[in-house]
Amino acid sequence: MATVQHNFDSYIDLLINNPLFEGVTHQSMISLVENCKLKRLIKGTPCIGKEKTHYNFYFITNGKVKVFNLNNSDKQFTLFILSKNDVFDVFTLINNQQHNVCYDVLQDLDVLVISIDALRDWLKKNPLTLNCFFRYTIKKFELLESHILDLGTNNLTARLANLLLQHYNVENHQIEGINDLTHDELAQLIGTSRAVFNHHIQEFKKAGIIHVSRKHIEILNLLLLTELSQTEDPFI
Known part of the structure; x- marks a missing residue:
């Protein structure tokens, strides 16, 4: 039991400075991380498939991952470079639909993984945190909008x-x-x-x-x- 509690505390330490959890109580954080698993994804390993993000949600605690699209000619269009305190995939979390993007690990990636359903249940019990998720999503859309405008003009x-x-x-x-x-x-x-x-x-x-x-x-x-x-x- 002591080992389990130690894991929970270490997981909370990994998330405590993430703006997504601003104002969340320690008890609520425990109820979140008890559903999480810490995983390491090594650079050069196969891309994270969109099928996995349909069922799981990832909190990045270290490393970098590229989010990109592929066209019919296998040409890449990079959407985002995600790093510490970023997450994926909010699109799937909110819409309950598979997001047609690919992920490529650029640097060894440490992530806390939770099932989408478990995170949705947690958000229902902590509705104020949804505002933080929405702010995060808006910032990403603003970044993408700026990126597309830059490319086009x-x-x-x-x-x-x-x-x-x-x-x-x-x-x-x-x-x-x-x-x-x-x-x-x-x-x-x-x-x-x-x-x-x-x-x-x-x-x-x-x-x-x-x-x-x-x-x-x-x-x-x-x-x-x-x-x-x-x-x-x-x-x-």
Whole structure:
């Protein structure tokens, strides 16, 4: 029994700083985590199938996973990069329908897994938490809306600049969330190939805008980067 309680407490520790559970009592958190299991998904393992997300809900406590769509030609369109304190899949949770997306583990992923039905029952008993889930979903839709607008209206230089600015933390002057992704993954985020992405990265370096090392991009000239996010492509 002591071991079980220890697991519950450790699970609560993993979720306690997640904004989804703002204001939730300790007792309610216990009733949630007693239905959870901690799993690790290793980078390079097969994608998480949409069938699994139809029955289970995932709270990310560490790592990264890509959410993407495939067309009939197997071309990918990256929707989101999910990381710590993100969840999937809210679409299935709310609509009780299978969400036609794919998941690919980019970094070893630690997740707390709960059955969809168990989470729905818990939310019925903790209805105020639904507001947090709705706020989370709205933020993701706003991000997706911005992403689609960027792809549809901006040139590649502006899209690259916007990607870097979107993930730039003004407090610590670091790029967060995408800084350890491969150039292939970054290229997919702005709708281009790795070769074209690399060309623009090199042009940004030559212009003194960024410094690039292995899976790390540092912004050197924030003002010029901001200007490039709003102008026609000078690197074509």
